[in-house]
Structure formats: structure tokens, C-alpha cells
Amino acid sequence: MKKKKTTIPLKRPYPMLALGIAFTVGGTAFMLHRAMTNDRGLVINGIIHLEPSSADIFYAVLGLAMGVFAVLTILGFANVARAKDFEIVVSSKSVTFPNPRLWHPDRTVRVPYDDIVLIRGYTQAGHPLIALETRAGTRILNARWLPDGWNSSRLVETLTERWREHVQR
Secondary structure, three states: OOOOOEEEEOOOOHHHHHHHHHHHHHHHHHHHHHHHHOOOOEEEOOOEEEOHHHHHHHHHHHHHHHHHHHHHHHHHHHHHHHOOOOEEEEOOOEEEEEOOOOOOOOOEEEEEHHHEEEEEEEEEOOEEEEEEEEOOEEEEEEHHHOOOOOOHHHHHHHHHHHHHHHHHO
16 A cells, blocks of 8 residues: 655744854854954963964954854755745655755755665754664754654654555565
8 A cells, every 4th residue: 555645844943043143143253353353362271372463363263164154054044945845755765854954055855765774763962863874874854843743753653664664565
């Protein structure tokens, strides 16, 4: 018996991305301003002593690194906003979900059940994640985006059921 596909619309992570943009843009501005206006040296934990010119370079490098993070976060926000469908699709042959690297140009990840070796749910730093272990590596699905009525355990059960049905054919 062939089951129809299950579509799970996800919550778009706008609040998290907006906070990330504010933090990284603010950090970039602060560090670059500090690099331009610094007239003192820098002592880090009483161990590393930098002269004013070295401290300027240190602040500028941190500012540029924060700028890269800001650009990636802005790209993530734009990709989430542009995505027509921000959802998980569990079909009879594969599972498709948003790329957890939101800034990446490939907005979705499709994992055929033939490639899956193991499906497991776990928590990292208090955030529920689902790992699809494949022959090519691990694909991570962020369970914080699941809508009300869905949790990581239910999604793992659904994926495992479809995977087993596919393997038994």
C-alpha cells in the first residue's frame, strides 16, 4: 500500500535571524569603530600584551570576522523570506527539508531513503535535532522549526516508518 506524502509546514526562524543580524551588525560596527579610535594597547587575560597598533589590527580582524557572520545571517534571512515552501516533505521514496545552512544557495536538501543508514533524534545545547545518517554523511534537520502538534520524537517515528516501508519493498 503506497502512502501519500506528508507535508509538514515549518515555522520560519525570523526572530532568531533578526536577533543574529542585530548582534553581528552591532558587533561589526563596534569592533571597526574600536579599531579606528583606539589609542591604547590591549591586555588579554594578563597574558597577551598588544601595543596600540597591534590592538588596532586585532579589533579590525574581529570586526571583519563579525562582518562575514553578518553577511551570512542576512543571506539566511533573505533565503528564508524568498523560500516559497519552508516545509518538510516525507514521501514514499525520500524526505525533503530546508537546508539547515540557511545562507546556502541550495535551499532544500533531498535525502532518498536508499541512502539512509540511521535516523536518530538528539539534543545539542538544549536544541532538538534530527540526524539522518547517510552513506555520504550526516544530514541535520532542525526540530525547533517544527509546528505546534509536531515534536522531534513524532517526526523521527514518521521518518523511520516510511524508511522501513521503503526498505521492505
